[in-house]
Amino acid sequence: MGTNTIRKSWGLPFWLAPVSMIAVLTLPLLAGFAGVLLPAFGYFPSLGGISFTFEYLFAVTEKPGFWHSLHLSLWIGLATTFLSLVLVAGFFAANWGSPTFLRIQRFISPLMSVPHAAVAFGLAFLIAPSGWIMRLCSPWATGFDRPPDWLIVNDPMGYALLLGLILKEVPFLFLVGLSASSQINVDERLKLARSIGYGRMWGWMITVFPSLYKLMRLPVIAVIAYSTSVVDMAIILGPNFPAMLPVQLLRWMNDPELEMRFIAAAGAVWQLGATLFAVLIWWLGEKIIGCAFRRAAIHGNRLAKDGWMRGGVSGLMLILVTISVLSFVILFLWSIAGFWRFPNTLPDQFSLMRWMANAGMLIDPTANALLIAVLSTGIALVMSLGCLENEYRHNIEFTPGALRVLYLPLLVPQIAFLFGISTLLVRFGWDGQLAPVVFAHLLFVLPYVFLSVAAPFRQFDLRYLRVAAALGVNQNKAFFTVRLPLLLKPILLATALGMAVSIAQYLPTLMIGAGRVETITTEAVALAAGGDRRLIGIYAMVQALLPAIGFVAAAFAPKFLYPNKRYFAS
Amino acid sequence: MTESRSKGLVLNNVAIRDHERELFCIDATVRPGEVLTVMGPSGSGKSTLLNLVSGFLPPAFSYTGRVLLDGVDITQAPPEERHVGLMFQDPLLFPHMSVEDNLLFALPKDGGKDERCQKVRAALAAVNMEELGARDPMTLSGGQQSRISLIRLLLSEPKALLLDEPFSALDSGLKGKVRDFVFSQAQQRQLPTILVTHDEADAQRAGGNIITI
Numbered sequence: 001m002g003t004n005t006i007r008k009s010w011g012l013p014f015w016l017a018p019v020s021m022i023a024v025l026t027l028p029l030l031a032g033f034a035g036v037l038l039p040a041f042g043y044f045p046s047l048g049g050i051s052f053t054f055e056y057l058f059a060v061t062e063k064p065g066f067w068h069s070l071h072l073s074l075w076i077g078l079a080t081t082f083l084s085l086v087l088v089a090g091f092f093a094a095n096w097g098s099p100t101f102l103r104i105q106r107f108i109s110p111l112m113s114v115p116h117a118a119v120a121f122g123l124a125f126l127i128a129p130s131g132w133i134m135r136l137c138s139p140w141a142t143g144f145d146r147p148p149d150w151l152i153v154n155d156p157m158g159y160a161l162l163l164g165l166i167l168k169e170v171p172f173l174f175l176v177g178l179s180a181s182s183q184i185n186v187d188e189r190l191k192l193a194r195s196i197g198y199g200r201m202w203g204w205m206i207t208v209f210p211s212l213y214k215l216m217r218l219p220v221i222a223v224i225a226y227s228t229s230v231v232d233m234a235i236i237l238g239p240n241f242p243a244m245l246p247v248q249l250l251r252w253m254n255d256p257e258l259e260m261r262f263i264a265a266a267g268a269v270w271q272l273g274a275t276l277f278a279v280l281i282w283w284l285g286e287k288i289i290g291c292a293f294r295r296a297a298i299h300g301n302r303l304a305k306d307g308w309m310r311g312g313v314s315g316l317m318l319i320l321v322t323i324s325v326l327s328f329v330i331l332f333l334w335s336i337a338g339f340w341r342f343p344n345t346l347p348d349q350f351s352l353m354r355w356m357a358n359a360g361m362l363i364d365p366t367a368n369a370l371l372i373a374v375l376s377t378g379i380a381l382v383m384s385l386g387c388l389e390n391e392y393r394h395n396i397e398f399t400p401g402a403l404r405v406l407y408l409p410l411l412v413p414q415i416a417f418l419f420g421i422s423t424l425l426v427r428f429g430w431d432g433q434l435a436p437v438v439f440a441h442l443l444f445v446l447p448y449v450f451l452s453v454a455a456p457f458r459q460f461d462l463r464y465l466r467v468a469a470a471l472g473v474n475q476n477k478a479f480f481t482v483r484l485p486l487l488l489k490p491i492l493l494a495t496a497l498g499m500a501v502s503i504a505q506y507l508p509t510l511m512i513g514a515g516r517v518e519t520i521t522t523e524a525v526a527l528a529a530g531g532d533r534r535l536i537g538i539y540a541m542v543q544a545l546l547p548a549i550g551f552v553a554a555a556f557a558p559k560f561l562y563p564n565k566r567y568f569a570s
Numbered sequence: 571m572t573e574s575r576s577k578g579l580v581l582n583n584v585a586i587r588d589h590e591r592e593l594f595c596i597d598a599t600v601r602p603g604e605v606l607t608v609m610g611p612s613g614s615g616k617s618t619l620l621n622l623v624s625g626f627l628p629p630a631f632s633y634t635g636r637v638l639l640d641g642v643d644i645t646q647a648p649p650e651e652r653h654v655g656l657m658f659q660d661p662l663l664f665p666h667m668s669v670e671d672n673l674l675f676a677l678p679k680d681g682g683k684d685e686r687c688q689k690v691r692a693a694l695a696a697v698n699m700e701e702l703g704a705r706d707p708m709t710l711s712g713g714q715q716s717r718i719s720l721i722r723l724l725l726s727e728p729k730a731l732l733l734d735e736p737f738s739a740l741d742s743g744l745k746g747k748v749r750d751f752v753f754s755q756a757q758q759r760q761l762p763t764i765l766v767t768h769d770e771a772d773a774q775r776a777g778g779n780i781i782t783i
Contacts, residue, residue, distance in 0.1 A: 196726035300679030
């Protein structure tokens with residue numbers, strides 16, 4: 001009587017997911033550190049280094065421009081993080097809950113998905129002496145009928161790079177701030193502060209920001225780590241003589257002279273130190289500013305007249321969004337530009353000739369980029385969903401420690417440990433293969449995929465699963481037939497995000513692929529030195545469009561797969 | 571208009587519309603020290619009324635009528651200039667500040683640092699809670715948190731009080747005590763008060779007019 005209604009669950013090994021996830025996130029890092037630290041201290045048997053020495057750590061500091069490079073990394077990293085955070089916090093303070101906020105918010109996710117290199121090229125085409133802004137103002141305002149001889153892009157202090165990094169990091173911190181805001185009662189805190197006389201901005205700053213910042217801390221440190229060690233944007237926009245430390249490192253790593261491997265490894269250790277030092281300075285700054293805030297908060301100053309300040313911050317944000325949008329437009333214009341003389345606002349004629357001529361060249365790098373993106377995102381999704389299901393079945397709470405492991409690859413300068421991994425790969429003859437590149441991408445894709453799918457997974461209405469269980473459906477079947485389909489939208493969104501992250505990766509592709517795995521991103525960055533704007537425009541457009549297509553597809557697929565279902569309609 | 575007539579909070583034919591649907595229309599005067607209780611089922615727009623008076627009406631709503639506080643029309647004023655104190659269901663003590671700092675945060679800026687600290691301590695002492703000043707608000711009991719949040723509100727020197735179901739999260743043992751505390755403070759300071767609630771007992775104890783919407 002009804003004995004076969006409950007079939008025995010066939011025990012899918014969901015517990016494997018968290019174990020493999022921790023392994024995937026930590027082992028490459030450990031291997032990478034080993035691969036950097038050993039040669040840095042002189043141990044590299046295949047190159048004849050068998051004794052430990054500090055020689056290379058000192059030798060690297062005597063390379064011309066070393067200290068200047070180091071200083072550039074620190075200043076660019078800290079300035080990017082500080083200015084981006086101030087701008088995002090200021091904008092939240094000035095506009096939380098207002099129509100302006102919603103208007104800007106709509107631009108943020110698309111901006112976030114544009115790869116770094118494309119942003120950098122777009123910005124360069126905009127602000128260069130022969131760039132679009134100068135063309136728009138010439139000759140009527142500037143009097144120039146040929147481009148002035150100014151060093152705007154690749155300027156020695158790195159201001160162009162700083163602006164480029166801010167364009168990328170502001171959308172990131174904006175989204176992080178949004179998700180953190182949903183975890184605290186921002187509206188009520190603001191109401192309370194304003195009803196006792198506080199101005200919008202100051203009220204937000206002292207009642208909301210301290211709690212918000214606590215939740216944003218890891219991502220902020222990730223911004224420091226990224227912008228002290230950025231390579232692709234630095235090649236395109238950054239100073240050249242000397243370059244930022246990470247760019248300098250990349251040159252040493254690719255030096256044909258084998259002795260330079262020791263120097264490069266020692267430089268990577270310095271890079272680690274530089275990032276760590278930047279985090280230390282940030283931490284000190286946090287303490288000082290936190291203390292000042294606590295004092296200011298109890299002074300009773302209301303600062304209610306903040307209209308000019310609110311206008312100023314919103315204006316800055318608007319300028320930033322405008323620059324981003326114009327960068328995209330100028331990339332497109334160059335990709336189809338025919339003859340375009342200097343002060344002219346638009347090209348004399350448009351043509352698809354260069355697109356046609358290069359179509360053949362584009363296929364392989366695009367296919368490679370997509371293949372790597374699909375594989376790394378696929379693995380990341382399986383791991384994340386497995387991990388979350390395991391957490392649900394065994395009622396495990398995700399601890400802050402586990403969150404730190406998840407962020408680990410984002411908190412360490414890429415170039416430092418990737419160099420170590422590539423050294424090991426060469427040793428085993430695995431360099432230049434696709435599989436290691438996929439796993440290197442997985443390191444950076446996994447955190448984003450997991451974080452983006454985790455919240456909707458945990459908020460899932462468990463009553464659906466109870467209903468399924470009451471109907472005699474086992475856990476595994478319920479997972480595949482009830483939970484996953486209902487979570488289709490967030491899963492597709494996480495897929496699009498993961499693919500966007502993968503497509504944008506420059507350094508992991510270049511270093512782990514030993515330059516032999518070519519993607520649209522490595523090819524685009526390689527064009528930077530050449531200065532063929534039409535060709536760069538084409539590659540950057542493809543690079544920027546791939547993630548965009550992914551997000552559009554993710555938004556429309558549920559409606560397409562489940563027509564006539566209101567659940568998937570909105 | 572004489573001084574005594576203009577004191578208090580006046581809702582002059584206030585009607586709130588959610589798109590085309592009219593939620594309610596109220597014409598009432600709350601004199602200093604009086605409590606006006608507004609009752610109604612959830613979704614009836616009780617809290618919307620408080621949002622209008624405090625200046626946080628969401629743009630989806632429209633309204634007609636005027637709100638006057640001590641004879642001044644505040645219908646269009648920005649929230650930070652209205653001097654209308656809000657008390658919510660949750661005490662909302664800021665978890666990153668001590669109890670004393672929460673109170674200093676609310677105290678208007680006049681006088682030096684010592685003078686302001688003195689005022690805060692006196693306010694705590696007046697209600698026999700001086701030993702709580704240095705505490706982390708998260709470590710206080712629910713009843714203590716509610717009372718501190720009222721003291722914080724009163725220190726900001728509001729000219730009227732709006733209470734948005736402030737007792738509904740408290741268990742029944744505490745409820746009576748906190749309620750008496752709030753009403754006696756409002757009475758002492760002669761503040762016109764609007765209470766929004768769905769609890770009959772709250773309305774009874776408030777003692778003033780009751781409007782059901």
